[in-house]
Amino acid sequence: MSEITPTRAAVLELAEERRAMHEGYEFLDEKRLLLAAQMLRELRAYEAAWIVFREALQNAAVALRAAVTHHGLHGVQVYPAAALENAALTMREQSLLGVHLLTASFDASLGKTEVALNPSPEAEHCRRLFLDTLQQSAALAAHASNLERLRHEYRRTERRARALEDVLMPEIDDTIRELESRLEEIEQEEAIRVHQL
Numbered sequence: 001m002s003e004i005t006p007t008r009a010a011v012l013e014l015a016e017e018r019r020a021m022h023e024g025y026e027f028l029d030e031k032r033l034l035l036a037a038q039m040l041r042e043l044r045a046y047e048a049a050w051i052v053f054r055e056a057l058q059n060a061a062v063a064l065r066a067a068v069t070h071h072g073l074h075g076v077q078v079y080p081a082a083a084l085e086n087a088a089l090t091m092r093e094q095s096l097l098g099v100h101l102l103t104a105s106f107d108a109s110l111g112k113t114e115v116a117l118n119p120s121p122e123a124e125h126c127r128r129l130f131l132d133t134l135q136q137s138a139a140l141a142a143h144a145s146n147l148e149r150l151r152h153e154y155r156r157t158e159r160r161a162r163a164l165e166d167v168l169m170p171e172i173d174d175t176i177r178e179l180e181s182r183l184e185e186i187e188q189e190e191a192i193r194v195h196q197l
Contacts, residue, residue, distance in 0.1 A: 004175065004179060006179045006182040006183050006186065007183075008183065010179055011176055011179050011180060011183070014172055014175055014176050014179070015176060017172060018169060018172045018173065018176070021164055021168055021169050021172065022169065024164060025161055025164040025165055025169070028157055028160055028161035028164065029161055031097055031157050032154060032157050032158060032161060034096070034097060035096075035097065035099070035150055035153055035154045035157060036154065038096055038099075038101075038150055039147065039150045039151065039154065042101075042143055042146045042147050042150060043147060045143050046140070046143035046144060046147060049136070049139045049140040049143050050140060052136050052139075053133065053136040053137060053140045056129065056132050056133040056136045057133050059129050059132075060126065060129040060130045060132070060133045063122070063125050063126035063129045063130075064076070064126050064130075066122040066125070066126065067079070067120070067122045067123045067125075067126040069122070070120050070122045070123070071118065071120065071122075071123060075118065075123075076123065076126070079123050079127070080113055080114035080115070081113075081127075082108070082113055082127050082130075082131050083112055083113040083114070084108065086109040087106065087107060087108045087109060088106075088107045088109070089104060089105075089106050089107075089138060090104065090105050090106075090107065091103070091104045091142070092104075097153070098153070099149050099150055099153045100149065101146045101149070101150075102142040102145060102146060103139075103142055104138040104139060104141065104142035105135075105138055105139060106134060106135045106137070106138035107135075108131045108132075108134060108135050
């Protein structure tokens with residue numbers, strides 16, 4: 001039983017609150033659609049970046065086998081690494097409905113790399129291909145983090161929309177019906193009392 005005093009003003013106030021909740025629900029519903037559409041775009045971008053990354057990684061693995069065949073495992077382990085002091089990770093951020101989305105690129109401009117004691121084209125090729133894999137990983141990581149942020153925001157929006165649709169709006173509807181029923185009873189009692197006078 002509602003503890004609200006049954007008056008027409010209370011019913012109108014609850015109806016207005018219900019209307020505002022419905023507008024909020026429509027906004028959340030639209031937000032869910034926009035987030036889902038962006039998630040699909042990010043997923044397609046992630047899949048494309050994954051294909052490029054996987055191909056780069058496979059090429060690097062083939063080059064690593066060739067370098068190990070030429071130098072041996074120990075020779076590859078001591079081969080000078082690429083100098084990355086000039087490398088730069090560039091990230092741009094944009095916002096979609098409060099969700100921060102990133103785009104990232106890795107510029108692997110090499111600095112002065114040490115000269116190997118026993119240089120070979122296989123090892124140099126291997127180094128370049130692993131550097132390429134590193135470059136591809138930046139875009140892939142950005143898409144993965146965007147998908148996670150979008151998933152989190154979608155679930156949060158979904159919970160809020162369901163709370164409005166399944167809990168709060170039905171509660172207000174029940175309260176309005178109860179108040180209107182009690183008002184009818186009061187009006188009937190008043191009509192009977194007037195006729196008895």
